[in-house]
Amino acid sequence: MIIKNKAVVSDDWTVLRLAENETAEAVFVPAGKIIVPLKVWQAQRAALQTRTDLGVWLNSDERPEVLQGEVEKFAVIAVNFPRFADGRGYSIAYNLRARLGYRGELRAIGDVLRDQLFYMQRVGFDAFAVRADKNIHDALKGLSDFSELYQTSWDQKLPLFRRVQRESVVE
Amino acid sequence: MYRYDKYDQQIVNERVAQYSDQVRRRLSGELAEDEFRPLRLQNGLYMQIHAYMLRVAVPYGLISSKQMRMFAHIARKYDRGYGHFTTRQNIQFNWLKLEDTPAILADLASVEMHGIQTSGNCIRNISSDEFAGVAADEIVDPRPYAEILRQWSTFHPEFAFLPRKFKIAITGAVTDRAAIQVHDIGLEVLKNAHGEIGFRVLVGGGLGRTPIIGSEIQDFLPWQHMMSYIEAIMRVYNQYGRRDNIYKARIKILVKALGAAEFKRQVDAEWTDIKDGPSTLTVEELRRVQQYFTAPAYEKFSGNDPTVDALKNENKAFANWLQRNVKPHKIPGYAAVVLSLKKTAIAPGDASDEQMDAAADLADRFSFGELRITHMQNLVLADVKQADLFTLWKIAAAQGMATPNIGLLSDIICCPGGDFCTLANARSIPLARAISERFESLDFQHDIGEIEINMSGCMNSCGHNHVGHIGVLGVDKQDGGEWYQISLGGDQGNKSAIGKVIGPSFTFQQVPEVIDRLLHVYVRERIEEEKLIDTVRRVGLTPFKEYVYATPVEPDAKLDDEAYGLLKDQNSVAASYAVPYFTPRF
Numbered sequence: 149m150i151i152k153n154k155a156v157v158s159d160d161w162t163v164l165r166l167a168e169n170e171t172a173e174a175v176f177v178p179a180g181k182i183i184v185p186l187k188v189w190q191a192q193r194a195a196l197q198t199r200t201d202l203g204v205w206l207n208s209d210e211r212p213e214v215l216q217g218e219v220e221k222f223a224v225i226a227v228n229f230p231r232f233a234d235g236r237g238y239s240i241a242y243n244l245r246a247r248l249g250y251r252g253e254l255r256a257i258g259d260v261l262r263d264q265l266f267y268m269q270r271v272g273f274d275a276f277a278v279r280a281d282k283n284i285h286d287a288l289k290g291l292s293d294f295s296e297l298y299q300t301s302w303d304q305k306l307p308l309f310r311r312v313q314r315e316s317v318v319e
Numbered sequence: 320m321y322r323y324d325k326y327d328q329q330i331v332n333e334r335v336a337q338y339s340d341q342v343r344r345r346l347s348g349e350l351a352e353d354e355f356r357p358l359r360l361q362n363g364l365y366m367q368i369h370a371y372m373l374r375v376a377v378p379y380g381l382i383s384s385k386q387m388r389m390f391a392h393i394a395r396k397y398d399r400g401y402g403h404f405t406t407r408q409n410i411q412f413n414w415l416k417l418e419d420t421p422a423i424l425a426d427l428a429s430v431e432m433h434g435i436q437t438s439g440n441c442i443r444n445i446s447s448d449e450f451a452g453v454a455a456d457e458i459v460d461p462r463p464y465a466e467i468l469r470q471w472s473t474f475h476p477e478f479a480f481l482p483r484k485f486k487i488a489i490t491g492a493v494t495d496r497a498a499i500q501v502h503d504i505g506l507e508v509l510k511n512a513h514g515e516i517g518f519r520v521l522v523g524g525g526l527g528r529t530p531i532i533g534s535e536i537q538d539f540l541p542w543q544h545m546m547s548y549i550e551a552i553m554r555v556y557n558q559y560g561r562r563d564n565i566y567k568a569r570i571k572i573l574v575k576a577l578g579a580a581e582f583k584r585q586v587d588a589e590w591t592d593i594k595d596g597p598s599t600l601t602v603e604e605l606r607r608v609q610q611y612f613t614a615p616a617y618e619k620f621s622g623n624d625p626t627v628d629a630l631k632n633e634n635k636a637f638a639n640w641l642q643r644n645v646k647p648h649k650i651p652g653y654a655a656v657v658l659s660l661k662k663t664a665i666a667p668g669d670a671s672d673e674q675m676d677a678a679a680d681l682a683d684r685f686s687f688g689e690l691r692i693t694h695m696q697n698l699v700l701a702d703v704k705q706a707d708l709f710t711l712w713k714i715a716a717a718q719g720m721a722t723p724n725i726g727l728l729s730d731i732i733c734c735p736g737g738d739f740c741t742l743a744n745a746r747s748i749p750l751a752r753a754i755s756e757r758f759e760s761l762d763f764q765h766d767i768g769e770i771e772i773n774m775s776g777c778m779n780s781c782g783h784n785h786v787g788h789i790g791v792l793g794v795d796k797q798d799g800g801e802w803y804q805i806s807l808g809g810d811q812g813n814k815s816a817i818g819k820v821i822g823p824s825f826t827f828q829q830v831p832e833v834i835d836r837l838l839h840v841y842v843r844e845r846i847e848e849e850k851l852i853d854t855v856r857r858v859g860l861t862p863f864k865e866y867v868y869a870t871p872v873e874p875d876a877k878l879d880d881e882a883y884g885l886l887k888d889q890n891s892v893a894a895s896y897a898v899p900y901f902t903p904r905f
Binding site for chain 2 (some may be wrong): 232233234235236238239240242243246247261263264266267268270271286293294295296297298299300301305306307308309310312314315316
């Protein structure tokens with residue numbers, strides 16, 4: 149189960165993670181819906197690029213720019229949060245959307261928890277693979293913690309001061 | 320001052336609801352302490368040695384009398400009758416229970432206050448000049464820009480989990496009272512030759528274990544681009560700042576590693592995409608915010624109040640207070656008053672609930688209902704009629720807030736230290752007390768003149784030891800004892816400089832004598848009206864070092880007394896830690 153478009157839905161994608169003894173060049177990528185590590189995509193591009201059911205995931209220390217010009221090949225792009233306090237994934241997501249123009253599903257994977265979902269959806273994530281030991285229905289509530297936003301991000305293109313007529317009450 | 324509209328209020332109210340639920344989940348065990356820690360920290364809540372500590376944001380140090388009374392109320396109801404004003408112009412409450420914190424934040428929200436982003440690896444509360452709006456040397460009032468940045472940085476989704484904490488300071492005056500050279504980002508609002516307003520942007524300054532003066536990456540950034548440019552800086556830092564070592568994670572390390580020119584190039588590349596976008600500040604929004612910071616209804620006077628001089632000649636104590644604690648004002652007939660929170664034997668920056676209520680009353684009666692908190696840990700009443708000074712002085716004196724020591728030896732900057740903080744190597748508050756007592760004579764202090772002694776209990780330098788004329792730093796030694804390193808020649812403001820360590824460290828009981836020896840050399844070497852820092856600049860460290868280390872420094876046996884010992888508290892219930900509280904962080 150994942151959260152997608154603000155609802156809990158079943159999910160048939162598999163995330164491929166390399167075991168210690170596996171290499172990006174040699175690992176076998178099974179058929180079916182699979183999200184491969186960026187390194188596997190780069191190593192096996194020739195074999196993988198004809199597949200229509202392929203996703204790719206970036207770790208927090210990898211750069212989204214390396215996917216320049218090819219983001220639309222993927223049905224899913226995922227960003228891994230090794231620890232929820234590693235905030236690089238937020239800028240990666242923002243840049244995938246804003247600078248690389250990716251419009252498909254952008255999924256947060258790894259240490260994905262309720263109290264970070266609000267920020268994650270703001271920078272462009274629309275799918276969340278909540279950590280398996282957490283209650284995903286409870287986590288869903290995290291998407292609606294706030295109803296007003298001051299600043300722009302991917303979800304809100306105008307800052308509050310351009311969106312509404314703000315009061316100016318001076319005593 | 321700025322007042323919340325319905326949007327500001329709604330955002331803060333929703334934060335209280337969100338946080339209350341997080342506390343509920345922590346208490347029920349749904350959230351592990353490791354998961355809860357960053358959440359509570361982003362609401363300013365720390366675990367300390369005895370209890371939870373809450374840091375409340377005072378945006379750019381400006382506060383209303385109503386808000387000050389709420390602090391007094393919180394001190395009475397949830398704490399032990401006092402609060403501690405900090406070098407970042409905030410207030411901390413030291414003796415709280417986790418269960419009470421949602422109610423405290425709800426109380427704060429009722430007076431337009433919060434603890435949002437006062438801790439954690441995010442953009443912290445923005446600090447500024449305590450004399451903003453009234454200083455005679457002000458070019459541009461920085462407060463509207465500080466408020467606009469407060470809103471922009473509040474819950475910024477992309478920058479809540481940075482490599483490390485991030486502090487922005489802003490000034491708009493000739494004299495820098497906001498220490499912009501030692502902040503992650505320092506902004507100076509200024510006017511160019513055409514009278515247009517913009518910012519000088521410094522980046523990568525800081526104290527801590529690697530003290531560095533910030534590098535200029537913009538000499539004039541037009542005001543409209545303030546938010547988009549800072550967003551570009553943050554995006555570069557968030558992606559490339561080090562995360563492998565907490566001590567190398569601040570932006571200063573990144574700027575140093577890349578070089579300021581390369582860092583600026585990367586920022587400019589990020590900025591190209593967002594420059595002139597929707598985050599560009601509009602004239603309308605700037606005007607809306609500026610109208611909250613217009614001048615109050617001053618009375619018209621032709622010059623200085625004539626009665627003050629007469630009272631000064633009759634009353635030495637009043638004259639001392641005028642000389643030290645009353646600052647010039649740009650409006651004739653007015654003055655800015657500093658209420659000292661540095662009375663001998665009181666922890667620097669501490670104020671009781673009664674003092675907070677009294678300060679609020681003074682603000683209502685004499686200063687248009689507003690106060691400021693200074694980075695020197697005192698309070699300011701910024702708009703006082705000179706004709707009211709004598710009456711105000713008597714009331715402040717009765718409350719213990721008129722010690723005439725602003726800028727003098729006993730106006731010590733000091734962190735909470737080993738009595739409260741889990742990070743500290745050594746105590747600070749009892750040492751500040753020992754120093755204040757040793758040099759208690761005000762005549763002596765006035766003779767020594769302007770001097771800044773800054774003290775921190777550990778490398779994190781919350782007491783700004785690097786930029787003290789005399790810096791005192793609690794250091795970690797293998798023997799587990801308390802040792803203090805003494806530095807000399809630091810300075811803040813326009814002439815910011817990092818002090819140099821004079822030699823091997825000293826014990827708690829030796830430090831007051833070491834200060835005495837430093838002052839002895841100063842008195843011997845000074846010429847005319849020279850301040851200590853100027854003497855140090857002129858003669859260098861050598862004469863000071865030679866004299867301090869010439870003969871063994873006898874420890875002061877009086878300081879073995881229990882009164883200077885570690886704060887012991889039989890009645891306090893230590894915070895329930897899921898991790899040992901002496902682990903490196905928070």
